[in-house]
Amino acid sequence: MHEIVNLADPGCPLRIEYLKPAMEQIRRRARAGLMAAPRVGMAVGGLLLGVREASNGDSRIRILDSVDLPCSHSSGPSFTLTEEEINESREMVAEANALSATSKVSVVGWYCSKMRGEAVLSDSDHSFFADLFPGAGQIALVLRPDIFESMRAVFHFRDEHGAVMKGPACEVDEWFPVDAPPVEPLAETLAEPAAPPQAPDPPPESPKVIAIRQLAPKPAEPAPAPIPVMAAAAASGETSLKDILGLAADPIDPPPAPTPRSALFVEPAFLLPPPRQASRLPLIVAAVGALILLIVAAYFTRDSWFPKPPLSLTFSEDSGSLLIHWDPDAVRGVDHASLYVNDGGQPAPTVIPLDRLELNQGLFSYARKSKRVTAKLDAGSTSAFSSWFAPEPPKPAAPKADTDATGSPSPVDTQPAALAPALKK
Secondary structure, eight states: OOOEEEEOOTTOSEEEEEEHHHHHHHHHHHHHHHTTSTTTOOOOEEEEEEEEEEETTEEEEEEEEEEEOOOOOTTOSSOOOOHHHHHHHHHHHHHHHHHGGGSSOEEEEEEEEOSSSOSOOOHHHHHHHHHHOOSTTOEEEEEEOOSSSOEEEEEEEEOTTSOEEEEEEEEEOOOOSSOOOOOOOHHHHSSOOOOOOOOOOOOOOOOOOOOOOOOOOOOOOOOOOOOHHHHHHHHHSOOOHHHHHHHHHSOOOOOOOOOOOOGGGSOOGGGSOOOOOOOSHHHHHHHHHHHHHHHHHHHHTHHHHSOOOOOOOEEEEETTEEEEEOOGGGGTTOOOEEEEEEESSOSSOEEEEEOHHHHHHTEEEEOOOSSEEEEEEEETTEEEEEEEEOOOOOOOOOOOOOBOTTSSBOHHHHSOGGGHHHHHO
16 A cells, blocks of 8 residues: 655644655655756756545645646746746636636645745745635745755645745655565574473372282192093003094094294285275365465455556647556556546536456546546546646748849848948838
8 A cells, every 4th residue: 555644833824735756756856956957957847646634623635646837937947937838827726716616626736846946835836826726725845856865855834824834854765665575684684592380390209119929839730631542452461453443532632723834925016906096186176276265365465465556647649549548557456447528628527438348458548638638537436637738830931131133141231230220210
């Protein structure tokens, strides 16, 4: 968002605020006028557009934009207007107030720059101030640009009795909308990390008491019972066929379980089937989804990390049509806007609705009917105002001096100016 500068002066009943882009635009105009002519410079001036607010006896003016006033500098490098230029300025003030009837933005005063001396109003400035801005609360901004130092700005205002009073003063320097992140102190960065808290020592263990008991004697294993057939044979002293058959009929113990195979005889690893790897498709889908969400969030929050430039109107002429230009980035995110055009001081301006496609083009062609066109663009919460004047036609060349048949100047023209009356007699 654009930064607002509040100029609070305890001795001034009027509080003045301005948007930094608007004051930066005025600063650049005054700086360009200073560099326009070597050593002397060219003073510039224009109208101040803003809003007025009053609550609980506190008056406040906020400057939102500015419009250049035409000055031919016929009397020198100072900002001194001719009678015709003063009339054009008066018409511009009336047209600007007519265009601002539907909104709070209006003409709150004017500004001019000084090439030398202090930033004060001259006699011609006081006359211009009283002629075009006679009402109470009107302000006049005087700028004093410098090549090597910051530009000096002094506000003047007209009180409720009509007297011009000096208001707050400040220095206007080039500003940057993106602030650098704060740098951490080096001492804190190089400080050693705190040691982790140590656990408390465990309490001393009590001595263990081992109870010794006397083991019971292991009972003797019973002797294996003799095989019945073998016992009978031993008793009789002979082995008969019946004994042999009885031995065959006795149950035979099951064979012992096979011992496990040694690791040397297991199957090698390259003969075993490879383990099944987990699929990476869910990870890829999650990464793509997170990237899409990041792009969407960056698009909807682009106004916070990529601020819009200030809205302004410029003109150009092409084959009899007047082309009105603006920066499409200044109206980014706006779907509908209104273009108010006043052609030649008509009573009510012509309202031209614009949709998003026309706003993104940044250009509107208007068939003008007069030599002066004033336009205002209302796009959401921002607006811009500017005027166009047709260039003056070139002056005819001065007539050449009379010559005689030989091509040389006539004798009358070659005589001194003092002898001209005598020659006429």
